[in-house]
Amino acid sequence: MAKASKKYELRLYIAGNTPRSVTALNNLKRYCEEHLKGIYEIEVIDLLVNPQLAEGDQILAIPTLVKKVPEPVRKIIGDLSNEEKVLVGLDIRPARQ
Amino acid sequence: MAKSKRSLQPVLTDKQLKKSPTGITGLDEITHGGLPQGRPTLICGGPGSGKTLLGIEFIVNGALKFKEPGVIVAFEEKSDELATNVASLGFDLSKLQRDKKIKIDYVHVDKTEIEETGEYDLSGLFIRLEHAITSIGAKRVVLDTIENLFGGLSNDGILRSEIRRLFQWLKDKGVTTIITGERGINTLTRQGLEEYVSDCVILLEHRVRNQVSTRLLRVVKYRGTVHGTNEYPFLIDEDGISVLPITSLELKYPVSRDKIASGIPSLDQMLDEGRGFFRGSSILISGTAGTGKTSIAASFANAACLRKERCLFFAFEESPQQIVRNMRSIGMNLEAHVENGLLQFHSSRPTVHGLEMHLVEIHKKIQQFNPRVIILDPITNLVTIGTVSEVKAMLIRLIDFLQRKQITVLFTALTLNSSVTEQTDEGVSSLVDSWITVRDLESNGERNRGLYIMKSRGMKHSNQVREFIITRKGLELVDVYLGPNGILIGSAREAQQLEEVTGQALKSHGHTRRDREIQRKKTVLEAKIASLQEEFESLKDELYRTQQEEQLRQEILEKNRMELVKKRYLNENASKSGKGNGKSK
Numbered sequence: 001m002a003k004a005s006k007k008y009e010l011r012l013y014i015a016g017n018t019p020r021s022v023t024a025l026n027n028l029k030r031y032c033e034e035h036l037k038g039i040y041e042i043e044v045i046d047l048l049v050n051p052q053l054a055e056g057d058q059i060l061a062i063p064t065l066v067k068k069v070p071e072p073v074r075k076i077i078g079d080l081s082n083e084e085k086v087l088v089g090l091d092i093r094p095a096r097q
Numbered sequence: 098m099a100k101s102k103r104s105l106q107p108v109l110t111d112k113q114l115k116k117s118p119t120g121i122t123g124l125d126e127i128t129h130g131g132l133p134q135g136r137p138t139l140i141c142g143g144p145g146s147g148k149t150l151l152g153i154e155f156i157v158n159g160a161l162k163f164k165e166p167g168v169i170v171a172f173e174e175k176s177d178e179l180a181t182n183v184a185s186l187g188f189d190l191s192k193l194q195r196d197k198k199i200k201i202d203y204v205h206v207d208k209t210e211i212e213e214t215g216e217y218d219l220s221g222l223f224i225r226l227e228h229a230i231t232s233i234g235a236k237r238v239v240l241d242t243i244e245n246l247f248g249g250l251s252n253d254g255i256l257r258s259e260i261r262r263l264f265q266w267l268k269d270k271g272v273t274t275i276i277t278g279e280r281g282i283n284t285l286t287r288q289g290l291e292e293y294v295s296d297c298v299i300l301l302e303h304r305v306r307n308q309v310s311t312r313l314l315r316v317v318k319y320r321g322t323v324h325g326t327n328e329y330p331f332l333i334d335e336d337g338i339s340v341l342p343i344t345s346l347e348l349k350y351p352v353s354r355d356k357i358a359s360g361i362p363s364l365d366q367m368l369d370e371g372r373g374f375f376r377g378s379s380i381l382i383s384g385t386a387g388t389g390k391t392s393i394a395a396s397f398a399n400a401a402c403l404r405k406e407r408c409l410f411f412a413f414e415e416s417p418q419q420i421v422r423n424m425r426s427i428g429m430n431l432e433a434h435v436e437n438g439l440l441q442f443h444s445s446r447p448t449v450h451g452l453e454m455h456l457v458e459i460h461k462k463i464q465q466f467n468p469r470v471i472i473l474d475p476i477t478n479l480v481t482i483g484t485v486s487e488v489k490a491m492l493i494r495l496i497d498f499l500q501r502k503q504i505t506v507l508f509t510a511l512t513l514n515s516s517v518t519e520q521t522d523e524g525v526s527s528l529v530d531s532w533i534t535v536r537d538l539e540s541n542g543e544r545n546r547g548l549y550i551m552k553s554r555g556m557k558h559s560n561q562v563r564e565f566i567i568t569r570k571g572l573e574l575v576d577v578y579l580g581p582n583g584i585l586i587g588s589a590r591e592a593q594q595l596e597e598v599t600g601q602a603l604k605s606h607g608h609t610r611r612d613r614e615i616q617r618k619k620t621v622l623e624a625k626i627a628s629l630q631e632e633f634e635s636l637k638d639e640l641y642r643t644q645q646e647e648q649l650r651q652e653i654l655e656k657n658r659m660e661l662v663k664k665r666y667l668n669e670n671a672s673k674s675g676k677g678n679g680k681s682k
Contacts, residue, residue: 024215047221051228054221057206061250062220077250078215087682089212 006088008032010067013054015062016049024063027080029056029083035092064068108341114321117273120158123340126317127325132297137264137274139294141285142301143260146672147312147333148277149173150183151301152239153277156339159237160198165273166228167237172245184373186337187260200229205321206249213251219259223266226312242277244288253419262292267563285317296320304330309482311451314340327579330453332461338651340456345441350501353377353658357361357470357505360400361393364533364548367563369556374531376469377503378554379496381525383510384535388546388568391415393535394472395431396572397507402434409462411440413478417442427568441466443557452483463504476525477511492525530554535565538586548574564590 012028014021025043025044032040047054057066061077067090076089087093116130125131132138132155140148156167173180179201180190193199203223229235243260250256252542267274276294278286285291291298301309315326331340341548356372359363365373374380382390383618394410401408402674412420420442422429434440444460463471479488492508499506508525512534532551536545550563552559563574564586578585579591585593 015224020216020218029619051224054225055202059221060204060206060219060224060246061217061222063217064221073210074210075210076211076214076607077665078213078217081215084212085212089214093424 005037006070008036008067009043009097010040010043010090011043011045011046011057011068013045013059013064016095018096020064023079023081024065027083027086028065029057031080031083031090035087065089101667105361107305116322117159118163119151119155120162121154121338121340123329123331124314124338127314127320127329127340128297129220129323132273132275133321134273135271136296137176137276137294138297138299139276139286139291140299140301141278141280141291142302146280146301146303147338148301148330149179150186150235150242150333151299151338152241152275152277153183153188154189155181155241156199156237157190157193159182161194165236166197166233167199168226168233168559169199169241170226170229170234170243171201171241172206172243173241175203175205186335188337197233200235201231201438202226202229206246206640207346208249208251211249217252217255219246219256219263220441222259223263226263227265230270230272238267238274240276242279243632244278244286244290246284247288260290261293261397268510279280287299291406294563301620305479306451308418309451311453313601325440330451331458332454332457332462336461338460339457341453341460351377351495351503352500353503353643357404358400359393360396360398360403361572361574363570364393367550367559367561367574368553369558374505375555376505377500378505378530379499379528380505381529381531381532382507382535383512383526385512385537388535388537389565389572390535391420392427392567392572393472393533394474394507394509395420395429398440398470398472399424399431401470402431402437402439405436405439407467408434408440408472409468410440410474411459411462412442412474413447414475416444426568426569427572441468443681452479452487455479456495461499463499463502466535468504469500470507471564472507473509475509475511477509481573489525489528492501493528496528522579524550538564540586543587547577 004012010028010032014024025042028042032042034058047051047059053059056073058066059066062081063077065080065086067074067076068076070091074087074089074091084093115134116128116132118125118131119670120126140151145182154171156169161169169176169179173268174182176190176194180188183190190199194201204222204225226238229236243263246256246260247253264274265275276290278288278290280300281287281289285298285300297319300315300317302313302315304313306312307664312333314331315328316324316326324475329340333339353376355376356370356374358643359375365371368374382393384390390415398408398410410417410420412635414421417435423437424431431440435442439461450458459471459473466520476492479491483491496506508529531553533548534551535546535548538547539545546565546567548564549562551561552558562577566573566575566579575590578590599682
C-alpha cells in the first residue's frame with residue numbers, strides 16, 4: 001500500500017487528441033481514483049502544442065506517462081491498458097517476483 | 098543509342114539524382130558528388146569503424162561549408178560527450194549549436210526506466226525531430242544510432258513499423274539523412290535497417306592484417322547513380338576522415354619536356370643533352386647495401402632546393418637529423434633548406450601503419466606541402482608490411498597521382514647481391530621512367546661502386562658503367578678503364594692513371610728525339626737528292642750531245658748523198674743531149 005503522505009506528480013504526454021491518448025488518459029484517471037485518491041496530480045502535455053517539452057523528459061513514445069514524484073522517475077509508455085503493469089510502474093504495487 | 102553513351106562524370110540535370118556533398122576528402126569523388134539529397138543513407142560498420150565521426154563530419158561540413166544546417170540525434174552519447182569526442186578534430190560543436198548552425202538532440206532510452214503497457218507509437222521522436230529541424234532550418238540529419246531503440250523498447254513490431262515510417266517521413270521532409278548502424282553477423286546491420294534504406298548504403302570496416310590495421314570504406318549500393326565500387330582505405334586523423342579514390346584507370350596526364358638536374362653533373366652528362374631527368378618522371382635508384390642510394394637521393398633533393406623548388410623527403414629508415422648529419426659529410430647543407438621551408442622530411446617506420454595508410458599519408462602531405470619533387474627512401478622497407486604485389490599496386494597509384502600533378506619522384510630500392518639485377522624486389526622497374534643501378538664491383542681486394550643507367554625513357558643515355566665516388570665535396574662519376582683484364586676501378590684505376598701520366602712523359606721525350614732524327618735524315622736525303630739531280634743533269638747533257646751529233650751526222654750524210662745524186666744526174670745529161678741543157682737551166 002502506498003503511504004498516504006506521498007504525493008504523486010504525474011505527467012501524461014500525448015500528441016493531439018488521438019483515440020490512444022484518450023484511452024490512456026481515461027485509464028490513468030481510473031487507476032488514480034482507485035489507488036491514489038486525493039494524493040495525485042495529473043498534468044497532460046500535448047506535444048503538438050509544446051514540442052520543446054519533449055526533450056526535457058526524454059519522450060520518444062506516445063503516449064508516455066512520467067512519474068516525477070516520488071522518486072525514482074519512471075516512465076510508462078502505451079495506452080496503459082494493463083493495470084497491473086501501470087501499478088507496478090508507479091510503485092503502487094511491488095513487482096511480482 | 099544515346100543511353101549507352103552515358104558519361105561517368107556527374108552531369109547534374111533536373112532528372113538526375115541531386116546530391117549533397119559531404120565535404121569529406123575523397124568520399125565525394127567516390128560517390129560522384131555526395132550522398133543522395135533528401136534521402137536516407139545508411140552507414141554501417143563495426144564498433145570503432147568511424148560511423149559516428151562520418152556522420153558528424155557530414156553535419157559540420159554541411160553547416161560550415163555548404164550552408165546547410167544539420168541536426169544530430171544521438172542515441173548513444175550525450176551532446177557534451179559528443180562535443181568532447183570530436184573537439185580533438187577541431188570541431189566546436191557547442192559554438193555551432195550556439196550559432197544555430199547545428200542542433201544536437203540526445204535521445205536517452207533506458208529499459209529499466211520504462212514500462213510498456215499496450216499500444217504506443219514513436220510520435221514523440223517525430224515531434225522532437227520536427228521541432229529540431231524547424232528550429233534551425235535543417236537540411237541534414239544524422240541518426241546515431243537508431244538501433245539503440247531496440248535495446249530500450251521491447252516491442253519490435255511497433256519499432257520496425259515506426260522506423261519505416263520515420264525514414265519515409267524524413268524523405269518527405271526532404272532532409273538528407275545519415276543513419277548509422279552496427280554491423281550484424283550476417284547482415285549489414287544488426288536489426289536489418291538496410292531493408293528500410295534502399296537508396297545508399299556505405300560500409301565501413303576496420304581490418305587488421307599482419308598486426309597492421311587499415312580502415313576501409315565501400316559504397317555497397319547507391320541507387321540511381323554510378324559510384325566507385327572498390328574498397329577505399331581511409332584515414333582518421335586530426336583533420337577528420339579522408340578517403341582516397343586512388344585507383345585511377347586512365348593513363349592520361351600531361352607530360353613535360355622540361356628537364357631537371359640530378360645534382361650530380363656527371364650523371365646528367367650520361368643522359369641526353371646533359372640536362373638530367375624529365376620533370377614529372379619517376380626515377381628509381383636501386384643498389385646493394387651501402388652503395389650510396391640515399392646520397393644520390395639527397396643530392397637530388399639538394400638540387401631541387403637550390404632551384405628554389407619544394408621537396409618532400411619520406412625517409413623510412415633514417416631520422417631527419419641522421420640524414421642531415423650524414424649528408425653534411427659529403428658537402429650538402431640540407432639543414433639550410435629545412436630552415437627555408439623548401440625541404441621537409443617525413444620519417445616513419447613502415448610498420449607504423451598499413452600500406453594504404455602510407456599512401457593516404459603521402460597524399461595528404463603532398464596536398465599540404467605542394468612539393469615539386471618527392472623522395473621515398475627506400476621503398477624496399479614497405480615490403481615488410483605488404484606483399485610484393487600490394488607494394489607494386491600502391492606504387493602504381495602513387496606514380497599515377499604524382500604524374501598527374503607533375504611531381505618528380507625518386508625512389509630508392511635495396512637489391513640483394515644474389516638477386517637478378519634486371520628485376521627489383523618490388524617489381525617496380527617497369528613502372529618507372531628512369532632506372533639507375535649502383536652496384537658493388539669487387540676486385541683486387543677492394544669494393545668499389547659502379548653506376549649505370551638501366552633505362553631512361555624518352556632520352557638517349559650512356560650505356561657505360563661509371564665509377565661512382567663519394568667525396569667530401571659531393572658525388573662524382575668517373576669513367577672506368579676497360580683493359581684486357583676487364584674494367585679497372587678504384588686503386589687499379591688510379592694506378593692505371595699514374596701509368597698513363599708516366600707514359601705520357603716518356604712519349605713526349607721520345608718525340609723530341611725522333612724529331613731531331615728526322616731532321617737529320619731529311620738533310621742527308623736532301624743532299625743526296627741534290628747530287629742525284631746533278632748527276633742526272635750531266636747524264637742528260639751527255640745524252641743530248643750524242644743525240645745532236647747523231648742528228649748532225651745524219652743531216653750531213655743526207656746532204657752528201659743528195660749532192661752525190663745531183664752530181665750523177667748532171668753528168669748523165671751532159672753526155673746524152675748537150676742542146677737541151679741551156680733550156681732546162
